[in-house]
Amino acid sequence: IEEAVLMCDRILVFSSNPGRVAAEFKVDLPHPRNRLDPAFRQLVDQLYGRMTQRPTKAPALEGIQGTGVGMVLRHVSSNVLSGLIETLAAPPYDGHADLxxxxxxxxxxxxxxxxxxxxxxxxxxxxxxxxxxxxxEFGKRFANLETDARKKLFTEHLIAYVPVIGLIKRVLDERPSHTAPAARFRNELEDHMSEEDADDTLKTIVSWGRYAELFAYDEQSETFSLENPG
Known part of the structure; x- marks a missing residue:
């Protein structure tokens, strides 16, 4: 975003699903531009605000797009997420940060x-x-918990809010062998997304599932199981 404000005279913000121009910003700042200029910082703030703007009348945490089994998950380490929650909870942010x-x-x-x-x-x-x-409130609670309690809360939220992880857990619970090939879930993901996005999503599933000790994953056989999930 800063690079766009630094270099461009016109910035377009696109929406997703469907992709269309959602907003246009004219950049009238003279060149060369200074990143510390208050007008520069104000425009950066406006762009962040537009990119994270919620639909009007949308409930606070409902209606997040693409949250079915076909949702693309970007590979983000659970340790990085934990660290970000801790950073947000601590001063100077105290739970609320400007992006x-x-x-x-x-x-x-x-x-x-x-x-x-x-x-x-x-x-x-x-x-x-x-x-x-x-x-x-869940984030604030997570920040104040010990490691085992954090994993428990993380597990509850994975199953409740990440449908594909809930699906994998159900399949593993129901099968007598408590195992399932990754291909079984990759094929389902590829019905909704590209092969590259399916690979990224599976990497995230494995990473989050291991942290939560929900299931194990064998890299060589590409198999999920309930054996020694930690």
Whole structure:
């Protein structure tokens, strides 16, 4: 976002599903531009706000698009998510951070901080709204728990809010062998997304599932199981 404001005289923001121009910003700042200029920072804030704007009249944590089995999951480490929750919960943020300020302090690009925020929102640990990232009560609770209790809460939210993980857990519970090939779920994912997105989604599923000790995954045989999930 900062690079766009630094270089461009016109910035378009696109929506997804369907892709269309959602907003246009004219950049009238003179060249060369200064990232520390208050007008520059204000425009960056406006862009973050537009990119995280919720549909009008949408309930606070409902209606998140693409949250079925066919939802694409960007590969984000559970350790990184835990660290971000801790950072948000601590001063100076105290549960509420301006996205560009947070991205700058963590030395993250705009797309990186948005992916992290979207993952926390999906899991109901935080909410993206008008360019801010705000911890929910669950997020605040997570920040104050010990490791085992964090895993338990993370597990509950995975099963409740990430349908494909709930599906894998049900399949493993129901099969006498308590095993299932990854191909069984990859094929289903590819009905909704590209092969590349399916691979990224599976990587995230494996990472989050292992952290939560929901299931194990054997890389060589590409098989999920309930054997020694930790």
């Amino acid at each position: 560009p300020v947070l991205a700058n302090s963590l030395q993250l690009e705009a797309d990186e901080i948005l992916h992290l925020g979207e993952s926390l929102q999906l899991l109901r640990f935080a909410q993206l709204s008008e360019g801010d990232l705000v911890l929910t």
